[in-house]
Amino acid sequence: MASRALILITVAMTMLGTALAASHTVGAPDGSWDLQTNYSQWVSRIRFTTGDELRFQYSAAMHSVVEVSKTGYDSYNGSSPITTFLTGNDVVPLATIGTRYFICGVSRHCDAGMKVEVNIKSKEVRTVQRCRWTGNQRRCQSETALSSAVSTGVDQSTVVRLGLVVVAAGVTLF
Numbered sequence: 001m002a003s004r005a006l007i008l009i010t011v012a013m014t015m016l017g018t019a020l021a022a023s024h025t026v027g028a029p030d031g032s033w034d035l036q037t038n039y040s041q042w043v044s045r046i047r048f049t050t051g052d053e054l055r056f057q058y059s060a061a062m063h064s065v066v067e068v069s070k071t072g073y074d075s076y077n078g079s080s081p082i083t084t085f086l087t088g089n090d091v092v093p094l095a096t097i098g099t100r101y102f103i104c105g106v107s108r109h110c111d112a113g114m115k116v117e118v119n120i121k122s123k124e125v126r127t128v129q130r131c132r133w134t135g136n137q138r139r140c141q142s143e144t145a146l147s148s149a150v151s152t153g154v155d156q157s158t159v160v161r162l163g164l165v166v167v168a169a170g171v172t173l174f
């Protein structure tokens with residue numbers, strides 16, 4: 001019985017990881033990668049976690065995407081790019097924790113606001129278990145939530161919450 005429980009948990013974790021990786025179209029839904037969108041406002045509404053991806057959608061004739069260092073970002077300088085994207089439908093996987101910086105490579109577009117700074121946090125799976133006795137049966141409910149390791153210690157786990165219910169009838173599964 002113990003090994004069956006273990007398999008159940010493993011499957012649940014894998015599904016969580018896949019199902020909750022998000023694709024963030026930059027600027028969406030109100031804007032896109034353009035000269036109008038306020039990107040600091042856009043990022044403030046989103047939680048970026050490892051495994052997510054950014055998608056830049058724009059007219060390739062009008063704009064580009066240049067990933068730069070913080071120095072390049074702060075000085076609107078794309079002359080030492082980390083990566084340059086030009087297709088108009090560029091996907092950037094966010095594989096690791098950290099801050100990444102993107103600007104438009106077209107002259108003066110960065111100064112005009114086409115710059116976005118993305119802070120990628122870790123994906124942390126937390127399982128909370130509650131058990132209750134009814135007669136001689138023990139029922140356990142296990143809730144798995146995704147949260148992010150936030151340096152301030154503030155719990156912001158409510159963004160995505162999946163309830164996983166495992167009922168153990170008469171046996172202790174966990």
Ligand SMILES: *[C@@H]1O[C@H](CO)[C@@H](O)[C@H](O)[C@H]1NC(C)=O
Pocket residue numbers: 038039040041113
């Ligand atoms: C973008 O939005 C932020 C936060 O709402 C605001 O402080 C800032 O002034 C805006 N920037 C521009 C260029 O409108």
Ligand SMILES: *[C@@H]1O[C@H](CO)[C@@H](O)[C@H](O)[C@H]1NC(C)=O
Pocket residue numbers: 075077078079080
């Ligand atoms: C941009 O950065 C490069 C080095 O990365 C530097 O040589 C160049 O002078 C910078 N341009 C401006 C306008 O600051």
Ligand SMILES: [Cu+2]
Pocket residue numbers: 062063064104105106109110114
């Ligand atoms: Cu541009």
